[in-house]
Amino acid sequence: MMTVNEVSKLTGVSIRTLQYYDTIGLLPPTEYTEAGYRLYDDTAMERLQQILLFKELEFPLKEIKTIIDAPNFDRNKALEQQIELLTMKKEHLENLINFARKIKTTGVNKMDFNVFDTTKMDEYARKAKEQWGETPEYKEYKEKASNQSSDTQKIAWQNLMLIFVEFGKMKDKSPDDEAVQLQVKKLQDYISEHFYKCSKEILKGLGAMYASGGEFTENIDRAAGIGTAVFAAKAIEIYCR
């Protein structure tokens, strides 16, 4: 039988934590002395080992409790689910890192809220559908959109907006300037990678849509400066010739 101090020293778990695990019923001590001191035996220690194992994998304590208490719990299934969860978190972080890098290089400080609004994205998708109908490109978009988490999607749209921000900073140049044309290519590549294969045909249609004066135009101009949408459309038009 070991006291809290001994258990703590052996396992590295703090005394407070042991007390806490007792109060939440995760790891009740084997018995108490008359004075109320907690005493743990080997069985309790094994349970603690289990707890530490799952805690290491970032399971929340409540889940750990149900997992360990369930007599015939499917360990592997829980592990797989947790792996999935961790993977999603990882991807989220990867997205954020890319986003932060781009923010740094473009030096944005204004960004339209609608860009952050996921519901608007579907609106754009619907508009695109109106223009293109049930083309293979639209199907591809829907597929990618449904496969990827909305989180990944959201950040993809944000990064797309950052490309327009770069357009915004080139407005003093001519639309056929080399740097501007390169930017158009970056746009095309980005769309191809994250939404659907973007041929020059489609890009042309997009350019027209950007400058058509609708919500898309507004959003671009608000995020990247007034006139950016039209400017980008011009550059796109030249690029697609």
Added chain:
Amino acid sequence: MMTVNEVSKLTGVSIRTLQYYDTIGLLPPTEYTEAGYRLYDDTAMERLQQILLFKELEFPLKEIKTIIDAPNFDRNKALEQQIELLTMKKEHLENLINFARKIKTTGVNKMDFNVFDTTKMDEYARKAKEQWGETPEYKEYKEKASNQSSDTQKIAWQNLMLIFVEFGKMKDKSPDDEAVQLQVKKLQDYISEHFYKCSKEILKGLGAMYASGGEFTENIDRAAGIGTAVFAAKAIEIYCR
């Protein structure tokens, strides 16, 4: 001037959040009506935009406050630091994912606490040093150990232990069995990748150390079953001939 409701609908930020940002001083409204209603103007909205931007990058609110309030704050430096932080988190998750995968395949349910104890790791390192002196391998270890975060190191040790767990499950086989020998190679590769280049010479020395009856032997046996250390040492000896 916009009310909380309007701001909320425009930005997707909840009313409660706006109230909260007011109480913590992050985003005080431009003014209050006589009735105490919060009113926001364009300047406040821009500030909110900034806040959302940094929040997206998982900056804590307190930092966001200091960042935005500092008149000549080095944005890029803050972004770089945040990128680093996010990268560390990502690496941690990658480690955990690998750990979880290995746990799943090996089916461990016992793991010695000392394995989780970082302080012991340095002890092993010191022992290794006694055996090898200031060899280039030891220098390599120290370099890798200092470069990698202690977190990554810790999980590397855990995964090393899992390799011994697999040894433990092969104890009924002969040490020169093909599967066992393959396991030795896996051990060698793992050490090479995560600690230092592990030649057969060094591996031989390690094998002797594992079976020498010291703390290392105890830890291996406790984590992977009694007799595992000796068994692994035999297999290693054969492998190194």
Added chain:
DNA sequence: TATTGACTCCTACGTTGCGTAATAGTTTAG
């Protein structure tokens, strides 16, 4: 004008996993 419905305010508890006192009783070594 009174009422209704929509909106807003503030207060305050719940969440997660403990850290950190503060106060008081217990055990052990000298």
Added chain:
DNA sequence: CTAAACTATTACGCAACGTAGGAGTCAATA
């Protein structure tokens, strides 16, 4: 037997809000 070391319980603190409750406000309708 006393002091040192250990333990217990209680309870606040943190991060970033969600949620609920009670009450005052605003705009429009009956």
